[in-house]
Amino acid sequence: MTAPLLPGTQPPPRIIRLRIRGFRSYGTEVRELELDSPITVIKGDNSQGKTATAEALEFLFTGRNSRRDLFGGAKAEYERMLSNVHLPSDDTDVWVEADVRSLDGTVRTIRRVLTADYSASTDCTSVVTIDGQGVGEQILEIRR
Secondary structure (H helix, E strand, O other): OOOOOOOOOOOOEEEEEEEEOOOOOOOOOEEEEEEEOOOHHHHHHHHHHHHHHHHHHHHHHHHOOHHHHOOOOOOHHHHHOOOOOOOOOOOOOOOEEEEEEEOOOOEEEEEEEEEEEOOOOOEEEEEEEEEEEEEOOOHHHOOO
């Protein structure tokens, strides 16, 4: 159930669905989470993917993982930290995708594909598309 809006107001943009494949603890099967509610709670035992899900959202919108920058240490400790280490070596299909309802009610699909994972000496790289069309990083800025 959605909370009523004040007359003349529009619903805020909302992530309504999240799909993840090959990212961190997510394997080859695409996993989908429905998020189209005012509040979503992700609950589970240890090592069930809660942090991986949060980091998937961070990766989708920033192309990075802040843990590598925040916790410091040797960069080599974070080598290949985004793709699932259990994927076959020739499986490079790692991505996070969200359906986002915009202010006008249009649903857009944003996808970020990992093109190169972190290494001891380099940052990760990725490609972003909206509705299958390539976009620049500036379009995904989070505005306050």
